[in-house]
Amino acid sequence: MKAMRMTLSAAQSQSWFRAPSILPGFGLTMGVTIFWLGFIVLIPLGALLFKSASLGWTEFWEIAFSSRTLGALKLSFGTAFAAAMVNAVMGLLLAFVLVRYQFIGKRIIDAAIDLPFALPTAVAGIALATLYGPNGWIGSLLAPLGIKVAYTPLGITIALIFIGLPFVVRTVQPVLEEVEVELEEAAATLGANRFQTITKVILPTVLPALLTGFALALARGVGEYGSVIFIAGNIPYVSEIAPLLIVIRLEEFDVPAATVVAATMLMISFSILLLINLIQTISRRRFGRG
Amino acid sequence: MDVSIKNIRKEFQGAIALKDVSLDIRSGELIALLGPSGSGKTTLLRLIAGLEFSTRGSIYFGGEDASAKSVRDRHIGFVFQHYALFKHMTVFDNIAFGLKVRKKAVRPDKMLIAKKVYELLELVQLQGLEKRYPSQLSGGQRQRVALARALAIDPTVLLLDEPFGALDAQVRKDLRRWLRALHAQTKHTTVFVTHDQEEALELADRVVVMSAGAIEQVGTPNEVYDHPATPFVYEFLGSANVLPVHVRDGHIRLEGFETTIATHHPNGSHQTLVDGRGELFVRPHDFELCDERHHAIPGIIRMIRSFSGMTRLEIAVTGLERLITVEMQRNHAKESAALAVGARILIRPRQFGLFPSRSDSAAKSAEISQIHPHLRVIQDGAG
Numbered sequence: 001m002k003a004m005r006m007t008l009s010a011a012q013s014q015s016w017f018r019a020p021s022i023l024p025g026f027g028l029t030m031g032v033t034i035f036w037l038g039f040i041v042l043i044p045l046g047a048l049l050f051k052s053a054s055l056g057w058t059e060f061w062e063i064a065f066s067s068r069t070l071g072a073l074k075l076s077f078g079t080a081f082a083a084a085m086v087n088a089v090m091g092l093l094l095a096f097v098l099v100r101y102q103f104i105g106k107r108i109i110d111a112a113i114d115l116p117f118a119l120p121t122a123v124a125g126i127a128l129a130t131l132y133g134p135n136g137w138i139g140s141l142l143a144p145l146g147i148k149v150a151y152t153p154l155g156i157t158i159a160l161i162f163i164g165l166p167f168v169v170r171t172v173q174p175v176l177e178e179v180e181v182e183l184e185e186a187a188a189t190l191g192a193n194r195f196q197t198i199t200k201v202i203l204p205t206v207l208p209a210l211l212t213g214f215a216l217a218l219a220r221g222v223g224e225y226g227s228v229i230f231i232a233g234n235i236p237y238v239s240e241i242a243p244l245l246i247v248i249r250l251e252e253f254d255v256p257a258a259t260v261v262a263a264t265m266l267m268i269s270f271s272i273l274l275l276i277n278l279i280q281t282i283s284r285r286r287f288g289r290g
Numbered sequence: 291m292d293v294s295i296k297n298i299r300k301e302f303q304g305a306i307a308l309k310d311v312s313l314d315i316r317s318g319e320l321i322a323l324l325g326p327s328g329s330g331k332t333t334l335l336r337l338i339a340g341l342e343f344s345t346r347g348s349i350y351f352g353g354e355d356a357s358a359k360s361v362r363d364r365h366i367g368f369v370f371q372h373y374a375l376f377k378h379m380t381v382f383d384n385i386a387f388g389l390k391v392r393k394k395a396v397r398p399d400k401m402l403i404a405k406k407v408y409e410l411l412e413l414v415q416l417q418g419l420e421k422r423y424p425s426q427l428s429g430g431q432r433q434r435v436a437l438a439r440a441l442a443i444d445p446t447v448l449l450l451d452e453p454f455g456a457l458d459a460q461v462r463k464d465l466r467r468w469l470r471a472l473h474a475q476t477k478h479t480t481v482f483v484t485h486d487q488e489e490a491l492e493l494a495d496r497v498v499v500m501s502a503g504a505i506e507q508v509g510t511p512n513e514v515y516d517h518p519a520t521p522f523v524y525e526f527l528g529s530a531n532v533l534p535v536h537v538r539d540g541h542i543r544l545e546g547f548e549t550t551i552a553t554h555h556p557n558g559s560h561q562t563l564v565d566g567r568g569e570l571f572v573r574p575h576d577f578e579l580c581d582e583r584h585h586a587i588p589g590i591i592r593m594i595r596s597f598s599g600m601t602r603l604e605i606a607v608t609g610l611e612r613l614i615t616v617e618m619q620r621n622h623a624k625e626s627a628a629l630a631v632g633a634r635i636l637i638r639p640r641q642f643g644l645f646p647s648r649s650d651s652a653a654k655s656a657e658i659s660q661i662h663p664h665l666r667v668i669q670d671g672a673g
Contacts, residue, residue: 182372183376185370185374186368186370187376188360188362189341189361189362189366189367190387191365191391191392191443192388196391201376204376204379207378
């Protein structure tokens with residue numbers, strides 16, 4: 001009787017926590033999930049916040065709002081945002097070409113898109129710095145036109161575009177593949193031209209995936225270090241990115257200052273990701289699947 | 291609007307999908323393209339729509355050659371098998387789409403579009419659902435939204451690709467009746483594709499039976515069912531017993547029998563019979579029981595089954611590999627006491643079709659389609 005009541009209460013206590021399922025192993029897998037998430041993600045982030053909190057408010061404020069920190073944060077988020085925007089547009093176009101057309105060498109192009117994933121970022125940084133430097137192939141062509149790429153925010157943006165491209169292409173591509181040709185045919189029978197079909201039918205359908213790709217590219221861009229520092233020139237107030245500022249502070253053994261910059265970045269990134277997720281949830285609830 | 295299809299040929303990478311098909315569709319008609327998968331019926335529908343272009347031949351819309359016109363300029367209404375609704379738009383926006391994308395000069399103003407949409411919502415009986423998204427609707431409702439969307443542009447022709455294919459049996463029957471009534475009301479020239487013979491016979495003014503990229507027969511439902519023009523139509527529409535016969539001096543005899551089954555050409559036509567081997571097609575309900583041996587086939591009852599108002603007999607005849615299926619009214623069967631498994635009886639075809647013998651491989655495929663009656667039992671039982 002007692003045993004029965006216990007199993008009963010166990011069943012009841014489970015029911016508010018999880019929906020009934022015939023799959024066994026929930027306790028074990030959930031345990032591993034929480035441990036892993038805590039061990040790999042939450043404890044380091046917690047330590048970061050804890051460390052920066054040891055400073056006290058006024059000091060925290062002072063470092064976080066010093067003009068050098070603000071400049072670095074503005075540069076990091078600004079260039080990452082610009083690069084993610086460019087990637088959203090161009091990545092969508094690339095994905096569209098790869099999904100919709102058949103041509104010779106398609107598989108090679110498809111594979112080449114993954115190169116920024118595979119290449120060590122420092123290698124990419126050096127290559128870009130050489131190309132866009134004042135004496136580089138492209139840099140020397142742009143210099144007479146008065147366009148300076150290396151050692152400016154423009155150069156950083158180019159490096160971040162390079163790094164973020166595969167994120168957009170790889171998230172949009174599978175969704176675009178699933179857009180039925182019938183949808184386009186339906187739009188055509190109703191009299192829509194190609195442009196209307198793309199803007200009113202195809203784009204809204206892939207928008208959630210495009211947002212995901214944008215968020216991934218943005219997050220990657222904000223945290224990017226290796227490919228940027230070579231082309232950025234790292235001039236304080238001009239082309240010094242936030243991750244570099246953290247490294248500089250660490251090299252000065254000013255750990256609290258480094259953690260303050262890091263914690264600020266963390267909070268901004270978290271807010272942006274939350275906002276993007278919110279937009280996605282709303283749009284997904286509307287379309288549903290069907 | 292009249293639609294005229296002249297010698298249309300369609301090849302896909304060397305494979306022939308349509309073999310020089312011609313068809314005249316009259317204004318206001320409701321036409322079914324009926325055939326098994328791979329018969330070219332959907333290809334023909336998409337050619338009319340302008341979603342495919344023919345390898346050869348032309349299509350006329352009301353006397354005007356439309357062959358080179360793009361799908362946008364043909365002003366047809368097309369309803370896709372899986373609806374192809376725009377998931378990110380409400381029902382209202384879906385229906386209004388065709389009007390909203392028009393060029394400014396010919397676009398109705400917002401009030402007019404809204405008025406039109408509400409009219410259509412009433413027509414398809416979906417009032418009050420205009421703010422829903424497609425994912426919040428049932429299959430039947432989605433189908434009706436797709437129909438309303440197609441009707442919004444006042445199409446010259448309404449084309450439906452397997453319109454009820456993805457719905458369950460009861461909804462399908464309701465929608466069928468409803469579409470028939472809608473057509474009577476709006477009088478749009480309508481062409482729909484189906485592989486369901488019941489659907490075609492119940493709904494259409496005329497049925498176009500297709501097989502292997504060619505039209506087998508065009509006619510009213512009664513014409514194609516009662517007077518099939520080819521063995522294919524005989525077997526595809528309903529079921530038929532196929533009996534091997536030979537014809538000599540105007541007498542039709544069952545292969546291996548001396549008794550004459552009939553001496554006239556099938557279905558009252560007065561053509562002279564051509565001597566040679568042939569195949570006699572008799573529908574199960576076109577047999578009658580008889581007492582005298584004159585023109586009769588002797589057999590032994592192997593099985594009796596009664597369901598939904600009729601009785602089906604399986605009869606073995608000496609020399610025939612396959613059993614003959616005979617169907618009759620259930621109360622009629624009760625009256626004749628002689629019906630029992632193992633009993634000897636005599637049957638006579640009241641109505642039949644006679645066609646020259648096909649090659650052996652063709653006879654094999656006929657054998658496969660003989661499985662059909664059993665499939666129908668299951669369907670009838672479920673419905």
